[in-house]
Amino acid sequence: MGNGRTTIKELARRSGVSVGTVSRALNGYDDVSPATRERIMRLAEELDYRPAAAARTLVTQRSHVIGVFLDTGEGHPDLQHPFFHEVLVGLKDQLGGEGYDLLLFASQPKGGYLGRCRQHHVDGAVVMGIEPDDPELRRLARSDVPCVGVDVEISGKATTYVMSDNVLGARAATAHLTQLGHKRIATICGLLDTRPGLDRLRGYREALAEAGLAYRDEYVRNGDFYVESGHREAAALLDLPEPPTAIVAGSDLMAVGALQAAAARGVRVPEDLSIVGFDDIMLAAHLRPGLTTVRQDKAGLGAAAGRSVLSLLGGDADQEPAATTLDVELVVRGTTGPPRGS
Numbered sequence: 001m002g003n004g005r006t007t008i009k010e011l012a013r014r015s016g017v018s019v020g021t022v023s024r025a026l027n028g029y030d031d032v033s034p035a036t037r038e039r040i041m042r043l044a045e046e047l048d049y050r051p052a053a054a055a056r057t058l059v060t061q062r063s064h065v066i067g068v069f070l071d072t073g074e075g076h077p078d079l080q081h082p083f084f085h086e087v088l089v090g091l092k093d094q095l096g097g098e099g100y101d102l103l104l105f106a107s108q109p110k111g112g113y114l115g116r117c118r119q120h121h122v123d124g125a126v127v128m129g130i131e132p133d134d135p136e137l138r139r140l141a142r143s144d145v146p147c148v149g150v151d152v153e154i155s156g157k158a159t160t161y162v163m164s165d166n167v168l169g170a171r172a173a174t175a176h177l178t179q180l181g182h183k184r185i186a187t188i189c190g191l192l193d194t195r196p197g198l199d200r201l202r203g204y205r206e207a208l209a210e211a212g213l214a215y216r217d218e219y220v221r222n223g224d225f226y227v228e229s230g231h232r233e234a235a236a237l238l239d240l241p242e243p244p245t246a247i248v249a250g251s252d253l254m255a256v257g258a259l260q261a262a263a264a265r266g267v268r269v270p271e272d273l274s275i276v277g278f279d280d281i282m283l284a285a286h287l288r289p290g291l292t293t294v295r296q297d298k299a300g301l302g303a304a305a306g307r308s309v310l311s312l313l314g315g316d317a318d319q320e321p322a323a324t325t326l327d328v329e330l331v332v333r334g335t336t337g338p339p340r341g342s
Contacts, residue, residue, distance in 0.1 A: 011049050015040050066095055066309055067103045067122035069113055071129045082281040083251075083298055084128060087150055090302025091126060098310060112136040117145050124309040127152050131193055146312035148305045153195045153323075158312055162304040162324040166196045166278075169294035169328035170203025171210075173248050173276040176292070176330060178211035180338045182246040182274060186219035188233045188258065190250035197225075200250045200278060219244055223254045230257025238265055238273075245273060245339040252277035252284050252293055259287070259335070270337035280331055289334025297326050 012019045017036060025032040025040040032040075043049075068091070070084060092102055100123070105116050113136045117125055124146035130137050132153050140147055141156030149161035170187075177185050187204045190197035201220070208215055218240060223229035230249055234257060237244055249255035255277030259269060267273050269289065277284060280295035304324045311321060 008049075011040070011044060011047065014047075015043055063121045063123055064100050065103050065120065065122045066100050066306075067105055067117055067120065067125045069105050069125060069127045069130060081253075082283065083279050083296075086281075086298035087128065087302040087305075090299030091306050092302070093299070094303040094306030095310070098306075100306075100310075113140040114143050114145065117143075124148070124313055126150060126305050126309060127154070132195070133193075146309055148308045148312070150301055150305050151194065151196050160308050160312065160321040160323055162301055162308060162326070163195060164296045164301065164326050164328050166199035166328075167203040167206070169278060169296070169330070170200040170248065170250075171207045172203075172328070172330045173278065173292075173294050174204045174207030175210065176332065176336065177246045177248070177274060177276065178207065178213065180246075180274065180336065182339050183213055184219070184242065184244040184339075185213070185246045185248065186216075186221065186237045186244035187248040188221045188223045188230055188237075188250060188254050190223060190225045190254070192222065197250060204248055223250060223257075225251040225254060227253045227257040227260075230254030231261045232257070234258035234261035235264070238262065238267060246275070246336070247273065248276050248278075250278055252279040252281045252291060255291055255293065255335075256283070256287070259291075269335050272340060274336040274339075276336060284331075285333070287335075292333045292336040293331055295329045295331050297328075300326055 008019055008022055012022045015022060017040070021032060021036065022040055025037040026044065095102060103120060103122060111119065113125065117140065125140065126148050127137060128150040130152055137154065141154045141159045144158055146158045147154065147156065148159070151163045153161050174185060185208065187201065189201050192198055192201065205215055219237070221233035221236060223233050230253060234247060237247065238261060247258050249258055255275050258275050262269050262273050269275055275291070277291050277293035279298070280293045284291040284293050304326060308321065308324060315321060
């Protein structure tokens with residue numbers, strides 16, 4: 001049945017062709033003449049015919065569903081995280097425009113990632129927040145299920161990944177502070193078992209070297225991209241005998257935690273301490289003062305992941321597709337300024 005009013009049999013009768021010809025025309029097969037296809041498509045539109053998903057799957061051998069695995073770690077509200085939310089919106093819009101739906105899987109699915117993909121007959125998968133060395137992710141990457149990682153570097157015969165230029169972003173954030181005259185610049189890293197966490201630390205180190213500043217171990221603290229770790233590590237930095245005059249946070253949420261730690265100690269921002277974030281979530285512009293940060297095109301990451309999975313579905317399985325890297329932009333607001341006394 002279609003939408004409950006028009007069946008494919010009715011559409012075939014009115015078109016004067018077989019049910020099989022209607023199915024092939026609707027699904028883009030090239031053995032149907034252009035004139036016949038146009039007649040069928042026009043009639044289908046007039047009758048508001050919509051093929052049932054199950055019937056479409058039988059004809060095309062595709063479900064037109066892309067599975068999404070999202071895991072941001074125990075205790076963290078993944079669907080409420082502003083970064084992932086905006087990525088999902090971009091992914092939904094890109095795939096929805098191509099006639100695909102999203103199926104959001106449980107964070108730790110029974111049967112593993114591949115098992116869930118097989119069970120629900122998804123055409124491909126997008127993974128976010130999963131460690132690259134996760135055994136289940138590696139099993140999925142070795143399969144024939146097209147799989148795209150967002151900030152997850154995966155490799156396999158039908159895999160690729162998309163991410164922002166995290167090195168350049170962290171380097172720009174740190175260079176902004178050195179150009180303001182700061183010499184005691186600390187960083188609060190994201191998770192270092194992730195590519196973004198490592199790359200942002202690398203960018204910070206490169207900018208220090210370019211400015212001729214020494215890398216100080218006590219100025220490097222490990223967070224997890226969330227507010228609580230930013231507060232904890234910023235407090236530890238501010239309690240040092242020689243505290244930093246500036247902090248580069250590996251995410252906006254950690255920058256918010258750093259702002260809270262500074263306020264609790266009576267440290268003024270930016271007069272006593274400059275803070276830079278990373279992401280440019282919607283909250284960043286509404287803080288007082290507004291947060292200087294590195295803007296990622298988060299919806300663009302989702303859209304790029306959508307285009308990549310569609311490319312994998314229609315591409316050469318023997319040719320490993322190239323990864324996609326999106327540009328970033330430093331957005332200067334009110335949390336950065338020259339160090340006191342400069």
